[in-house]
Amino acid sequence: MQRGRRKPDWLKSRPPSGSRFTEIKERLRERDLHTVCEEANCPNMGECWSGRDGPGTATFMLMGDRCSRGCNFCDVETGGMEPLDPDEPANVADAVAEIGLDYVVLTSVDRDDLADGGSAHFAETIRAIKRRDPEILVETLIPDFGGDPEAIDRIVDAGPDVIAHNVETVERLQWPVRDRRAGYEQSLAVLDRVDRESDIHTKTSLMLGVGEYHHEVYRTLGDLREVGVDVVTFGQYLRPSRSHLDVFEYVHPDVFDVWRAVAEEEFGFLYCASGPMVRSSYKAGELFVEAMLREGRSPEDARRHARAAGGD
Ligand code: SF4
Numbered sequence: 001m002q003r004g005r006r007k008p009d010w011l012k013s014r015p016p017s018g019s020r021f022t023e024i025k026e027r028l029r030e031r032d033l034h035t036v037c038e039e040a041n042c043p044n045m046g047e048c049w050s051g052r053d054g055p056g057t058a059t060f061m062l063m064g065d066r067c068s069r070g071c072n073f074c075d076v077e078t079g080g081m082e083p084l085d086p087d088e089p090a091n092v093a094d095a096v097a098e099i100g101l102d103y104v105v106l107t108s109v110d111r112d113d114l115a116d117g118g119s120a121h122f123a124e125t126i127r128a129i130k131r132r133d134p135e136i137l138v139e140t141l142i143p144d145f146g147g148d149p150e151a152i153d154r155i156v157d158a159g160p161d162v163i164a165h166n167v168e169t170v171e172r173l174q175w176p177v178r179d180r181r182a183g184y185e186q187s188l189a190v191l192d193r194v195d196r197e198s199d200i201h202t203k204t205s206l207m208l209g210v211g212e213y214h215h216e217v218y219r220t221l222g223d224l225r226e227v228g229v230d231v232v233t234f235g236q237y238l239r240p241s242r243s244h245l246d247v248f249e250y251v252h253p254d255v256f257d258v259w260r261a262v263a264e265e266e267f268g269f270l271y272c273a274s275g276p277m278v279r280s281s282y283k284a285g286e287l288f289v290e291a292m293l294r295e296g297r298s299p300e301d302a303r304r305h306a307r308a309a310g311g312d
Helices: 019-030 045-050 087-099 118-130 149-157 171-177 186-195 214-226 253-266 283-292 301-311
Strands: 059-061 102-107 137-141 161-164 200-210 231-236 271-274
Touching: 019 087, 045 149, 059 253, 087 118, 102 118, 118 137, 118 149, 118 231, 137 283, 137 301, 149 186, 171 214, 171 253, 186 214, 214 253, 231 253, 253 271, 253 283, 271 301, 283 301
Parallel strands: 059 102, 102 137, 137 161, 161 200, 200 231, 231 271
Antiparallel strands: none
16 A cells, blocks of 8 residues: 555556557547547557557547536546437447447446437447447446436437446545546446346456455445456556646555455455556456457456456
């Protein structure tokens, strides 16, 4: 454990580079599309986009780059949301095909300003991608849509391969980490509804280093398994700017390894990607899902494959 301000060596990352990276960036700008990778200045961008062992992954951010909420850990701008771009679903589907991704992650800002929270627009984007190529695996990282079950069902009915929704941290720290409109029980209810209404794999992510105690993380893993969550990721919280939440501690990589073992061996999660640089849509998770869904491998075999190929 490392308190204080100086970033430890294990958090040093190389800036993204390479021709593939530049090419993807150009394609995205041409179509005025946003990615979480860029918005959050993700340290793994170069690796994910260039796809060390395959076509690569990118996380598209739908419904603009301004959010109706203001979580204290997040670098996305709050307020001043634009009307939805009706061409965005087709544009994303075109970009995915052009870039040649076979695994795409879709996420979005929260749009509490829209009656359906943007769920119909989100669902149409899933359908547009699948219409272009039914073979593409689509993972969705959805907002809580204010807990509206109909909005969640719209996403389920669009047929993505994975539905993720992040609880972000333990119950005690929901505020001040997340916007007051978010909540632990509400997020568990979103994941629970997907599990009850479908066979779609569910996934969630927690940041470590915001002041959580180990017994709280342990309890959270139990709550997540109770609502049928299959995949969980752990990553280090990194402060985007001085106006954001302080880093309480830099958690040692060994601790991340312990949580992976606890999650998989004690709680029976199908897969846990855990490491200081792991982000919710980090490659390792995708490799696991691909191995299972596309190749029909058993969870154990898919885990071995994911770790050997590109794992965390
Ligand atoms: S809901 Fe919170 S975490 Fe999500 S984009 Fe908005 S501010 Fe960021």
